[in-house]
Each structure stands twice: as C-alpha cells, then as structure tokens.
Amino acid sequence: MIKVYCYDRCSTCKKAVDWLNAHKIEFEKIDIKGDHPDEKTLRALHAKSGLELKRFFNTSGILYREMELSKKLPSMSDDEKFQLLSSDGMLVKRPLLVTDETVCTGFREEEWKKTLLK
Numbered sequence: 803m804i805k806v807y808c809y810d811r812c813s814t815c816k817k818a819v820d821w822l823n824a825h826k827i828e829f830e831k832i833d834i835k836g837d838h839p840d841e842k843t844l845r846a847l848h849a850k851s852g853l854e855l856k857r858f859f860n861t862s863g864i865l866y867r868e869m870e871l872s873k874k875l876p877s878m879s880d881d882e883k884f885q886l887l888s889s890d891g892m893l894v895k896r897p898l899l900v901t902d903e904t905v906c907t908g909f910r911e912e913e914w915k916k917t918l919l920k
Contacts, residue, residue, distance in 0.1 A: 834898065838894060858907055
C-alpha cells in the first residue's frame with residue numbers, strides 16, 4: 803500500500819493528493835503533523851530512499867528557519883538529525899511518498915510518474 807505523509811494546509815501536499823486522485827492511485831494519507839514518523843521509521847525510510855539525509859528536512863518550513871537549522875545541521879551527527887526529525891513532523895519534507903520499493907521527498911511530478919505509473 804502506498805502511504806503519503808501530508809499536511810492538509812500545505813499547497814504542495816494538496817497538489818500531490820489531487821495528482822494521485824486524478825491518476826486513480828489508491829493510497830493511505832497520513833497527517834505528518836499529528837502522526838509523524840518516529841525515529842525508527844525515519845531511519846528505515848532514509849535507507850530505502852537512497853537519498854541524502856538532508857533531503858528529509860523541510861528547509862522551507864517556519865520551524866526549520868526559527869531553529870536556524872541551516873546553520874546547525876552541518877555540525878550535527880546523523881543520530882542527532884534523526885532525533886530532531888522525529889521530534890516534530892513539521893521538520894519533515896512533505897509530502898513524503900512511501901511505496902514498497904522506494905521513498906520520495908516532496909512532490910516532483912516527473913519523479914512520481916516514474917515511481918507510480920509503471
């Protein structure tokens with residue numbers, strides 16, 4: 803089953819959900835703020851994705867800017883980054899698409915097409 807971690811007030815998440823519905827793709831929608839992934843889940847998603855860990859951070863989010871994470875992340879260990887990401891769903895890049903094979907951060911239509919329309 804495809805899972806999509808979203809935030810209902812996020813315009814990018816709305817576009818992603820509309821795209822999924824337009825392509826008649828069934829998915830489980832998870833509220834990233836209320837039911838965000840824990841550290842163990844984030845570690846597994848990161849490993850499955852093959853992406854750099856920094857791609858999992860919502861760098862355009864208010865919380866990211868308020869915490870001045872662009873200055874702090876470079877000196878943090880991966881363990882510290884995972885703990886931070888798991889502390890608040892608003893720090894996680896969204897939407898977060900999870901399939902049996904892979905994980906995509908953010909909504910880039912071409913990437914989602916390649917992943918879901920095989």
